[in-house]
Amino acid sequence: MKRGGNKKFRRASKSTAKEDDDEDEYRVVFHRKRKETYHQYQIVGRRVPTEQEPTPQVYRMKLWALDATRARSKFWYFLSRLRKVKKANGQIIACNEIFEKDDTTVKNYGVWIRYQSRVGFHNAYKEYRETTMNAAVDALYTEMASRHRVRSHALQIIKIAEVANEDVRRENTRQFLADDVSFPVVRKTLRHDSKSQKTTFKYQRPNFAIL
Structure with missing residues (x-):
């Protein structure tokens, strides 16, 4: 070679x-x-x-x-x-x-921001339903990057506060505030009819079906 x-x-x-x-x-x-x-x-x-x-x-x-x-x-x-x-x-x-004292309850958060786009500077107000303020800020940066193509360094948070249910402005957030709100179950687990067969652990993978 x-x-x-x-x-x-x-x-x-x-x-x-x-x-x-x-x-x-x-x-x-x-x-x-x-x-x-x-x-x-x-x-x-x-x-x-x-x-x-x-x-x-x-x-x-x-x-x-x-x-x-x-x-x-x-x-x-x-x-x-x-x-x-x-x-x-x-x-x-x-x-x-x-750190927040209560991080297990879903709350409404309103965020006042100022960001720079390709055209100029803009003021905006956003609402999120999260358990903590940190999660709301994460959702804010994700939404602004995906919908408005805003870089993280071009976004400034002016104020963030918890908003009561009666003070919510956005319809997307208001639809989750009803007392009788329900969500469809798209995946159900088939259970055995006999009580003797209902055990916590199984030796084989259970069967699932979408009803």
């Missing part, structure tokens, strides 16, 4: 191995991004004390981010535009994650 053939084979094998490595890296990154969820943080910061200003003004901000590092970055982003305080001449006093 000629040497040229061996070289071609070696080059092909190297390129194939490189493609496999890139594919594995893509799989890892994609799998990691699927698990990312937004968390609510409370960050307290101020300007670094000096002799001219020994007790500077303290600022507190609540925001949503994927982790504490990005939350602190958002804090400096907004504070530098609202006040003349930036990371170079400021300090963070506290950074705490906020």
